[in-house]
Amino acid sequence: MPFAQTIGEATINGLAYVGELTRLTGGAARAIFIDPFRGRRIRYARAVHQAMAVGVGAIPVVSLISFFVGLILALQAAYELRRLGALHLVAATVALSMTRELGPLMTAVVVIGRSGSAFAAEIGTMKVNEEIDALETMALEPVHFLVAPKLVAMLLMMPCLTTWADLMGVTGGGLFGVMSAGFTWHTYFQSTIDALVRRDIFIGLVKSLIFGIVITAVGCQEGFTTGLGSEQVGKSTTAAVVKSIFLVVVMDLVFTSIFYITAPR
Amino acid sequence: MAEHPISRGEPVAERGAPAISVRDLRVKYGEREILHGINFDAPAGQTLVILGGSGSGKSTLLRTLVGLESPTGGSIWIRGKDFAAMREAERDELRKKMGMSFQSGALFGSMTVAENVALPLREHTKLDDSTIDIMVRLKLNQVGLSGFENYMPAQLSGGMKKRAAIARALAMDPEVLFFDEPSAGLDPIIAAGIDELILALKKAFHITILVVTHELASAFLIADRMILLNKGVIVADGTPVELQASANPRVRQFLDRVPEKELTAEIDYLQMLTGEIPPQRQ
Numbered sequence: 304m305p306f307a308q309t310i311g312e313a314t315i316n317g318l319a320y321v322g323e324l325t326r327l328t329g330g331a332a333r334a335i336f337i338d339p340f341r342g343r344r345i346r347y348a349r350a351v352h353q354a355m356a357v358g359v360g361a362i363p364v365v366s367l368i369s370f371f372v373g374l375i376l377a378l379q380a381a382y383e384l385r386r387l388g389a390l391h392l393v394a395a396t397v398a399l400s401m402t403r404e405l406g407p408l409m410t411a412v413v414v415i416g417r418s419g420s421a422f423a424a425e426i427g428t429m430k431v432n433e434e435i436d437a438l439e440t441m442a443l444e445p446v447h448f449l450v451a452p453k454l455v456a457m458l459l460m461m462p463c464l465t466t467w468a469d470l471m472g473v474t475g476g477g478l479f480g481v482m483s484a485g486f487t488w489h490t491y492f493q494s495t496i497d498a499l500v501r502r503d504i505f506i507g508l509v510k511s512l513i514f515g516i517v518i519t520a521v522g523c524q525e526g527f528t529t530g531l532g533s534e535q536v537g538k539s540t541t542a543a544v545v546k547s548i549f550l551v552v553v554m555d556l557v558f559t560s561i562f563y564i565t566a567p568r
Numbered sequence: 569m570a571e572h573p574i575s576r577g578e579p580v581a582e583r584g585a586p587a588i589s590v591r592d593l594r595v596k597y598g599e600r601e602i603l604h605g606i607n608f609d610a611p612a613g614q615t616l617v618i619l620g621g622s623g624s625g626k627s628t629l630l631r632t633l634v635g636l637e638s639p640t641g642g643s644i645w646i647r648g649k650d651f652a653a654m655r656e657a658e659r660d661e662l663r664k665k666m667g668m669s670f671q672s673g674a675l676f677g678s679m680t681v682a683e684n685v686a687l688p689l690r691e692h693t694k695l696d697d698s699t700i701d702i703m704v705r706l707k708l709n710q711v712g713l714s715g716f717e718n719y720m721p722a723q724l725s726g727g728m729k730k731r732a733a734i735a736r737a738l739a740m741d742p743e744v745l746f747f748d749e750p751s752a753g754l755d756p757i758i759a760a761g762i763d764e765l766i767l768a769l770k771k772a773f774h775i776t777i778l779v780v781t782h783e784l785a786s787a788f789l790i791a792d793r794m795i796l797l798n799k800g801v802i803v804a805d806g807t808p809v810e811l812q813a814s815a816n817p818r819v820r821q822f823l824d825r826v827p828e829k830e831l832t833a834e835i836d837y838l839q840m841l842t843g844e845i846p847p848q849r850q
Contacts, residue, residue, distance in 0.1 A: 432674055440635070442692065
């Protein structure tokens with residue numbers, strides 16, 4: 304009986320958590336998409352500030368990681384393809400894996416580490432310092448004021464970063480292609496373009512948007528539920544990173560399944 | 569302190585009439601009731617001090633009055649409307665006319681002092697930047713922080729943080745100003761400065777001021793009226809003179825700073841555990 308009870312409680316808690324994330328995202332989405340038509344302005348300056356931190360600041364590390372991942376993919380694929388005498392398929396393999404899967408995923412992991420944790424730490428510190436209470440007493444809704452600009456920044460920056468990561472990954476694969484698979488840069492990129500259809504890019508970008516929403520919601524939710532005391536901020540930050548990675552992978556699975564089922568044959 | 573250059577318009581209520589009336593207010597955290605039916609009036613244009621020891625429920629009372637906690641029963645009447653039963657939008661309108669100074673200051677750490685004070689003006693008014701700039705300087709001047717516009721909160725001392733927080737609370741020209749432990753964590757000289765500021769604000773703007781504190785010296789200096797809260801119940805309500813003269817044992821204990829008796833009798837101990845107050849102590 305206690306075992307069943309444990310499972311039951313864990314399920315309820317998990318669902319409640321997802322419910323909280325949905326409520327938070329809904330509130331932020333209302334602030335972004337509905338309230339501007341009701342005469343409440345969006346805080347563009349804050350959104351731009353967040354976009355710089357989330358997006359522009361992440362470019363170096365996203366570039367480097369994607370480049371390496373592209374190169375690794377090419378090496379791994381070539382190991383098998385060489386035996387089949389199909390080394391020319393390296394470009395297509397790297398292109399598909401990057402755009403559909405690893406571009407969005409690696410970008411999400413970097414953004415979780417840089418920004419998801421920062422959201423939790425920022426909001427958690429504000430909670431501990433009574434700043435969230437101060438916002439409320441000033442008639443400033445914390446979700447509007449803090450979460451909405453972050454969500455705007457994520458929705459704008461995740462697709463951009465992912466596209467950039469795709470490009471860097473392909474370039475990484477290209478390095479291998481040119482060095483030891485008989486491609487020139489021109490033929491490598493040509494093969495990449497030939498291998499990709501619009502749907503591949505689209506799938507990657509849809510995933511990146513979903514990941515951006517998950518990272519924002521989890522980071523902010525962990526911040527808002529920070530307990531009293533500054534050591535709790537550290538715990539929230541850790542929780543934000545772990546939960547975000549888990550939920551991003553779960554959402555990746557869900558959407559990959561959906562795209563697999565709905566794929567044209 | 570200079571008179572405020574911007575007209576505050578008609579006074580909200582006659583001096584002496586209640587600006588806030590609390591009726592049978594009850595607040596629960598989970599199963600535990602913290603406030604057991606609070607009744608009091610805060611007269612407009614006067615300073616009401618809510619006294620009480622740790623765990624008396626005074627902070628909960630303040631948080632409920634500004635809408636950070638929801639009451640489980642009773643009503644809070646502000647401007648003839650029940651604040652506790654309002655819709656969120658309506659409550660926000662009223663909040664713009666209330667200022668709150670938090671115990672820690674609660675200044676936004678990522679903004680300068682000037683940006684902190686300007687925030688409510690930027691968010692709630694359509695004033696242009698130069699007007700906001702002037703208003704911010706004015707507010708900072710009122711609290712004695714001229715020249716500190718571009719400091720970050722982390723660069724300020726404890727007393728200066730409190731002053732900056734008061735300037736922010738004053739930004740929207742509030743009708744009611746709430747203070748949570750204004751002198752907590754400050755040395756006596758700085759704390760006396762904050763008391764003087766509160767008195768000056770009352771004199772200059774005739775704002776209704778509610779202060780939650782356990783500092784007796786400060787309370788008797790600034791109060792027009794006082795409430796003593798003990799274990800979620802009001803045990804005394806009157807002018808400072810009336811409280812000084814009170815024969816109520818709880819009031820005497822608090823004012824004369826008598827430590828709590830050791831709990832010896834079994835019944836006392838049980839009542840302490842269950843949170844009930846022994847009848848003879850009420």
